[in-house]
Amino acid sequence: MKLDPKIPDGPLAEKWDRCRFANRLVNPANKRKYEILVVGTGLAGASAAATLGELGYNVKSFCIQDSPRRAHSIAAQGGINAAKNYQNDGDSIFRLFYDTIKGGDFRAREANVYRLAQVSNNIIDQCVAQGVPFAREYGGTLANRSFGGAQVSRTFYARGQTGQQLLFGAYSALMRQVAAGKVTIFPRREMMDLVLIDGQARGIVCRNLVTGELERYCGHAVVLATGGYGNAYFLSTNAMASNVTAAWRAYKKGAGFANPSFVQIHPTCIPVHGDYQSKLTLMSESLRNDGRVWVPKKKGDNRPPQDIPEEDRDYYLERKYPSFGNLVPRDVASRNAKEVCDQGKGVGETGLAVYLDFRDAINRDGLDVILRKYGNLFHMYEKITAQDPSVQPMMIYPAVHYTMGGLWVDYNLMSTIPGLFVLGEANFSDHGANRLGASALMQGLADGYFIVPYTIGNYLAEAGSGPLTVDHDAYSESEREVGRRLEALLANRTAGKKGLRTVADFHRRLGQILWDYCGMARNREGLEKALSLIPALREEFWDRVTVPGSGQELNQSLERAGRVADFMEFAEILVQDALARGESCGCHLREESQTEENEALRDDEHYSHVSVWAYSGEGKPAQMHKEPLVFENVRPSQRSYK
Amino acid sequence: MAAREISLNLKIWRQENQGKKGTFENYRLEKINSNMSFLEMIDVLNEKLTREGREPVAFDHDCREGICGMCGAVVDGIAHGPEKATTLCQLHMRHFRDGQTLTIEPFRARAFPIIRDLVVDRSAFDRIIQAGGFISVNTGSAPDANAIPVAQTKAELAMDAAACIGCGACVAACPNASAMLFVGAKISQLALLPQGGPEREKRALSMVRAMDREGFGNCSNERECEAVCPKSISIRNIARLNREFVRASLFSDENE
Numbered sequence: 001m002k003l004d005p006k007i008p009d010g011p012l013a014e015k016w017d018r019c020r021f022a023n024r025l026v027n028p029a030n031k032r033k034y035e036i037l038v039v040g041t042g043l044a045g046a047s048a049a050a051t052l053g054e055l056g057y058n059v060k061s062f063c064i065q066d067s068p069r070r071a072h073s074i075a076a077q078g079g080i081n082a083a084k085n086y087q088n089d090g091d092s093i094f095r096l097f098y099d100t101i102k103g104g105d106f107r108a109r110e111a112n113v114y115r116l117a118q119v120s121n122n123i124i125d126q127c128v129a130q131g132v133p134f135a136r137e138y139g140g141t142l143a144n145r146s147f148g149g150a151q152v153s154r155t156f157y158a159r160g161q162t163g164q165q166l167l168f169g170a171y172s173a174l175m176r177q178v179a180a181g182k183v184t185i186f187p188r189r190e191m192m193d194l195v196l197i198d199g200q201a202r203g204i205v206c207r208n209l210v211t212g213e214l215e216r217y218c219g220h221a222v223v224l225a226t227g228g229y230g231n232a233y234f235l236s237t238n239a240m241a242s243n244v245t246a247a248w249r250a251y252k253k254g255a256g257f258a259n260p261s262f263v264q265i266h267p268t269c270i271p272v273h274g275d276y277q278s279k280l281t282l283m284s285e286s287l288r289n290d291g292r293v294w295v296p297k298k299k300g301d302n303r304p305p306q307d308i309p310e311e312d313r314d315y316y317l318e319r320k321y322p323s324f325g326n327l328v329p330r331d332v333a334s335r336n337a338k339e340v341c342d343q344g345k346g347v348g349e350t351g352l353a354v355y356l357d358f359r360d361a362i363n364r365d366g367l368d369v370i371l372r373k374y375g376n377l378f379h380m381y382e383k384i385t386a387q388d389p390s391v392q393p394m395m396i397y398p399a400v401h402y403t404m405g406g407l408w409v410d411y412n413l414m415s416t417i418p419g420l421f422v423l424g425e426a427n428f429s430d431h432g433a434n435r436l437g438a439s440a441l442m443q444g445l446a447d448g449y450f451i452v453p454y455t456i457g458n459y460l461a462e463a464g465s466g467p468l469t470v471d472h473d474a475y476s477e478s479e480r481e482v483g484r485r486l487e488a489l490l491a492n493r494t495a496g497k498k499g500l501r502t503v504a505d506f507h508r509r510l511g512q513i514l515w516d517y518c519g520m521a522r523n524r525e526g527l528e529k530a531l532s533l534i535p536a537l538r539e540e541f542w543d544r545v546t547v548p549g550s551g552q553e554l555n556q557s558l559e560r561a562g563r564v565a566d567f568m569e570f571a572e573i574l575v576q577d578a579l580a581r582g583e584s585c586g587c588h589l590r591e592e593s594q595t596e597e598n599e600a601l602r603d604d605e606h607y608s609h610v611s612v613w614a615y616s617g618e619g620k621p622a623q624m625h626k627e628p629l630v631f632e633n634v635r636p637s638q639r640s641y642k
Numbered sequence: 643m644a645a646r647e648i649s650l651n652l653k654i655w656r657q658e659n660q661g662k663k664g665t666f667e668n669y670r671l672e673k674i675n676s677n678m679s680f681l682e683m684i685d686v687l688n689e690k691l692t693r694e695g696r697e698p699v700a701f702d703h704d705c706r707e708g709i710c711g712m713c714g715a716v717v718d719g720i721a722h723g724p725e726k727a728t729t730l731c732q733l734h735m736r737h738f739r740d741g742q743t744l745t746i747e748p749f750r751a752r753a754f755p756i757i758r759d760l761v762v763d764r765s766a767f768d769r770i771i772q773a774g775g776f777i778s779v780n781t782g783s784a785p786d787a788n789a790i791p792v793a794q795t796k797a798e799l800a801m802d803a804a805a806c807i808g809c810g811a812c813v814a815a816c817p818n819a820s821a822m823l824f825v826g827a828k829i830s831q832l833a834l835l836p837q838g839g840p841e842r843e844k845r846a847l848s849m850v851r852a853m854d855r856e857g858f859g860n861c862s863n864e865r866e867c868e869a870v871c872p873k874s875i876s877i878r879n880i881a882r883l884n885r886e887f888v889r890a891s892l893f894s895d896e897n898e
Binding site: 136 | 645658659675677678679681682685686688689691692693695696697698700702703704705706707708709710711712725728732734736757758761763764765767768771772773775776777778779780781782783784785786787788790791792793794797798800801804805807808831832835837838
């Protein structure tokens with residue numbers, strides 16, 4: 001596998017300009033001769049499809065939900081970063097770049113991250129022009145808040161629903177292009193395979209989720225914006241349908257998968273409370289602006305929180321990290337929550353929770369002010385737990401949230417398969433080993449609005465606008481393979497055979513293995529154990545999973561079974577990657593690699609690289625390749641938030 | 643809150659596809675933990691049906707945190723169930739009694755054909771947005787974000803309207819199956835903001851036409867939509883829609 005990141009020459013601040021100038025252009029009259037397939041309609045997919053349509057390309061846009069407006073970007077709460085420096089507090093493009101690359105523990109490419117910071121300002125302009133109702137000051141200018149991992153106030157927000165409002169902006173731009181005839185939408189479709197012709201991505205095979213039919217679509221390029229794979233862990237903050245299938249199918253067709261073990265565990269989620277639970281709910285990190293995290297100093301102190309006096313409380317983040325306090329990055333906050341719970345100081349029924357307390361903020365600012373900022377989050381918390389956070393502290397615990405790993409892409413966002421572009425959470429590009437809060441929305445929209453529309457033209461100009469057909473043998477072959485797999489999943493469609501289990505049973509067990517052995521802290525022994533458990537579980541899955549119904553209808557059990565089957569395969573490279581990376585960095589804590597103070601210890605000498613996994617055939621071990629990371633503008637330092 | 647365990651009798655609408663006739667079927671569930679969400683309760687039923695070799699109940703859902711707008715069903719005659727300002731996924735079983743019988747059926751409206759069981763086709767909403775629920779600004783042509791000041795009160799009102807999740811409960815609750823709350827919310831958001839100004843009349847006329855074309859009914863001030871809306875979208879937005887429509891009808895250059 002050849003890994004050429006194609007980073008342009010020249011000083012950091014000029015690379016993107018040089019890239020745009022060096023790119024070949026497709027003239028406006030010729031753009032209409034090209035077809036582009038965009039899979040996924042979250043921030044990255046919707047913004048890309050809309051922008052490509054505006055440019056004059058013919059776009060087909062696919063999503064798994066009943067409408068493009070529902071992609072899981074919608075659930076992002078807190079905000080979106082940009083280097084506007086509207087607060088005059090010392091922000092700049094370079095500072096946003098530096099914070100992001102440091103937040104990612106120096107495991108991302110300088111050039112990509114710098115470009116992200118550069119286009120961040122255009123994103124805010126674009127969204128405001130679309131009518132996104134961001135929070136405002138009395139004078140009518142835009143308001144900002146602070147977020148973890150930064151000491152400036154650069155986060156733009158729309159109450160606790162920023163993702164929703166940004167997605168509606170992108171969705172409305174997409175609908176405008178549908179009306180203009182430049183984009184056709186295909187909802188309730190699941191991509192089942194990528195089709196390659198002469199080594200180039202030229203089409204996809206989808207399952208129509210309503211009729212069950214397999215459908216073929218061809219294009220001059222394929223764009224995947226299919227999100228992350230956090231649901232491999234069963235319980236996560238992801239939506240129920242979020243999956244790795246599209247990315248995994250691309251991997252099996254030759255796309256490299258980068259850093260699969262980089263999984264962000266978000267510190268502020270509502271704790272697990274029962275085995276019937278289907279998902280975990282995030283409470284925005286913005287709450288850490290005013291909420292103070294604490295546990296009782298004494299083990300097993302089960303007094304109600306309001307009866308525990310100040311001297312018996314341990315505000316452990318403020319104590320250990322005085323300069324960032326409760327606003328340390330997510331990985332640091334999560335690890336510390338685990339540590340205090342492991343010491344037996346956790347609270348709640350399971351002992352796997354810590355307090356996030358608004359008492360002092362309410363006393364300082366008044367309940368009105370706090371409710372104006374976080375009212376909808378308090379409301380959501382109360383709905384789920386039946387407890388009012390303005391009266392007693394929230395209980396929170398870390399949960400799987402975002403995946404920094406993803407399909408490997410070069411500077412142009414093209415994967416190792418020519419013509420296959422990957423955007424947003426589905427790629428690996430910008431967040432290194434840990435993503436900072438309010439940066440996912442920024443990256444999704446940067447990729448979709450401002451990067452791929454430029455870089456895809458360069459590829460198309462070279463590949464040409466030759467005729468396309470879905471009658472190629474590659475489609476038939478792919479359809480046969482997809483059909484065979486669906487039939488295999490339906491083999492136990494009735495409950496006749498003994499010992500049958502549901503898809504959810506298997507998914508829960510896979511998730512437990514990953515959470516126990518490849519969660520917040522990882523070690524060689526545990527990872528090796530996971531690598532022995534996963535193939536055995538996979539074998540049992542194919543033997544004993546029961547999926548009722550048929551393939552020729554709306555069959556939600558079958559949809560889920562296909563996704564879990566892919567998680568079962570994917571989980572193995574996730575764990576292998578965690579095992580191969582012997583250092584600790586960002587979200588990835590290897591217990592063997594810690595400082596004396598139990599902080600993550602990076603090893604730049606051996607691991608300053610992107611790990612890229614390549615498929616080498618059914619039943620054969622995946623091959624790992626390395627893309628070395630070169631730092632010319634920042635010096636990787638041991639991260640300190642003290 | 644300490645969990646209880648309750649048992650339930652469920653009457654659920656089962657319909658194989660759009661062409662087939664549907665019917666209610668009865669199910670009994672025991673030991674439902676009161677901390678479960680409503681959809682987790684249906685998960686439990688579906689797991690049970692699957693183990694028994696029977697077909698699980700099809701229902702739309704995705705984020706399960708009340709924001710994507712994908713879930714929704716009518717529970718005992720109320721869209722999204724008995725809790726105010728709550729989507730079905732955020733409704734919890736602690737609000738139900740032990741031994742209670744619940745009737746669960748899909749959102750019903752001419753413009754929302756049933757696909758299967760509780761799953762309906764809401765693509766009419768997408769087509770209404772296509773008719774004008776946007777501001778025509780190509781990527782790259784925006785001025786600096788602070789060049790367009792917006793009064794905080796206006797921005798807040800626009801945000802109140804923009805919070806609509808497009809679930810369709812308003813349509814299901816309305817005796818006329820009207821989509822005026824959905825359309826009013828989008829028109830209000832864009833009419834309240836200066837950015838929406840240039841297309842204001844065109845948008846109002848075009849979206850209302852699209853709404854009629856899709857087969858949604860008219861508003862007769864029943865206020866059922868507001869009562870079931872999981873995001874508490876106010877019917878003031880319908881009033882604003884009416885004003886915008888009248889204003890556009892009188893002053894638009896495009897009137898025939």
